[in-house]
Amino acid sequence: xxxxxxxxxxxxxxxxxxxxxxxxxxxxxxxxxxxxxxxxxxxxxxxxxxxxxxxxxxxxxxxxxxxxxxxxxxxxxxxxxxxxxxxxxxxxxxxxxxxxxxxxxxxxxxxxxxxxxxxxxxxxxxxxxxxxxxxxxxxxxxxxxxxxxxxxxxxxxxxxxxxxxxxxxxxxxxxxxxxxxxxxxxxxxxxxxxxxxxxxxxxxxxxxxxxxxxxxxxxxxxxxxxxxxxxxxxxxxx
Numbered sequence: 001x002x003x004x005x006x007x008x009x010x011x012x013x014x015x016x017x018x019x020x021x022x023x024x025x026x027x028x029x030x031x032x033x034x035x036x037x038x039x040x041x042x043x044x045x046x047x048x049x050x051x052x053x054x055x056x057x058x059x060x061x062x063x064x065x066x067x068x069x070x071x072x073x074x075x076x077x078x079x080x081x082x083x084x085x086x087x088x089x090x091x092x093x094x095x096x097x098x099x100x101x102x103x104x105x106x107x108x109x110x111x112x113x114x115x116x117x118x119x120x121x122x123x124x125x126x127x128x129x130x131x132x133x134x135x136x137x138x139x140x141x142x143x144x145x146x147x148x149x150x151x152x153x154x155x156x157x158x159x160x161x162x163x164x165x166x167x168x169x170x171x172x173x174x175x176x177x178x179x180x181x182x183x184x185x186x187x188x189x190x191x192x193x194x195x196x197x198x199x200x201x202x203x204x205x206x207x208x209x210x211x212x213x214x215x216x217x218x219x220x221x222x223x224x225x226x227x228x229x230x231x232x233x234x235x236x237x238x
Contacts, residue, residue, distance in 0.1 A: 021228045022049055022107065024208040025143055028232050029057045029103060032141060037102040040065060040135055042088050042128075043109035047075030054079065063099065089113055089124050094131040104136045107145040110194070114163075114185045118156050121187035122197075129197045133235060142202060142233040148209075149188045150225040158221065159187050191229050198233055206232040 029039070035058045041050055044064030054060055062081040065088065066072050072083045086093040088109065106128065113124045129144070136142055149155050162185050191209060198204070208230040214223055 019049060019052060021145055021210075021230075022052070024210075024230045025105065025107075025145060026053070026056055028141070028143065028206060028230075029053065029059060033058045033103065035060065038062070038099075039103040039105065040099075040101040041105045041107065042066075042132055043107055043112075044075055044083070045071045047077075047079040049105075049107065050075065050079045050081065054081075059103070063101070065097075088128045088131050091127070091131060094134055097135060099135070100137045100140075101135055102137050102140045103143065104132050104140065105143045105145065106132055107143075108147065110144070110146055110197070111186045111188045112184060114159070114187045116163075118159050118187060121159070122189075122193070125187075125189070126197050130199060133199070133202065136235050138235060140235050141205075142235065144194060144197075144229075144231045144233070146194055146229050146231075147188065148191045148194060148227045148229045149223055150190055151222075152190050152193065154222050154224075155188045155190075159185070162186065191227065194229060194231060198231075202233040202235050204231060205234050 033039075037059050038061045039050075039053060039059050040063045041053075042065045044050055044066050045068070047064055050062045050064055054062055062079060063083065064072065064075050064079065064081065065084040065086070066075070067085065067087050069085055072085055076083055082099070084093075084097055088094065088106070110125045110128060113121065113128055115121045115124050129142075132142060166185050195204070210228045212226045212228060214226060218226070
């Protein structure tokens with residue numbers, strides 16, 4: 001239930017991503033959280049975001065989940081909290097986690113959960129969201145943070161181009177910061193598609209869609225629009 005090449009990439013590179021896209025999330029947490037609340041970050045990586053949450057919000061009890069053991073090693077060194085190693089689309093693994101949280105963050109994770117096709121990737125994204133909700137307390141908050149790209153057809157093509165290159169080689173062709181052909185495989189979505197992944201028993205209570213520029217490299221691949229998107233849902237009480 002895991003993309004081995006993607007996990008291998010993160011184990012090798014152990015990257016830390018820009019914390020700027022989490023500024024809106026910090027505001028949301030400060031608006032709704034209290035000292036008694038708990039938080040889980042899915043795709044926590046090295047724990048840099050969890051560390052910021054502990055320092056800048058009322059929440060002190062945090063946990064992280066990631067498929068990269070190397071990233072989790074750094075997370076454990078940085079953050080005082082429980083860590084879980086596994087895939088968010090592995091329902092058996094998720095079922096083994098007994099804790100429930102008041103906040104669950106899925107930050108820049110859904111586009112890394114890829115199947116053999118774009119449809120299968122979208123199906124996995126739906127599974128990921130539903131499994132995340134299994135770890136959320138009633139009336140808790142699910143925060144999804146994703147880069148979104150338009151048009152969707154171009155993202156379909158990009159998915160299969162990257163799949164082809166990652167299948168024939170472990171190397172990748174870098175075309176500038178975060179622009180590459182090859183591993184890790186990605187399946188980017190539009191904002192409308194991201195909203196469609198949410199089941200009817202959660203309500204969208206806030207969102208932030210920040211327009212970003214389209215680089216020359218992106219325009220070369222006919223990408224017309226991109227955003228950093230944050231969607232905040234509240235789980236309805238049982």
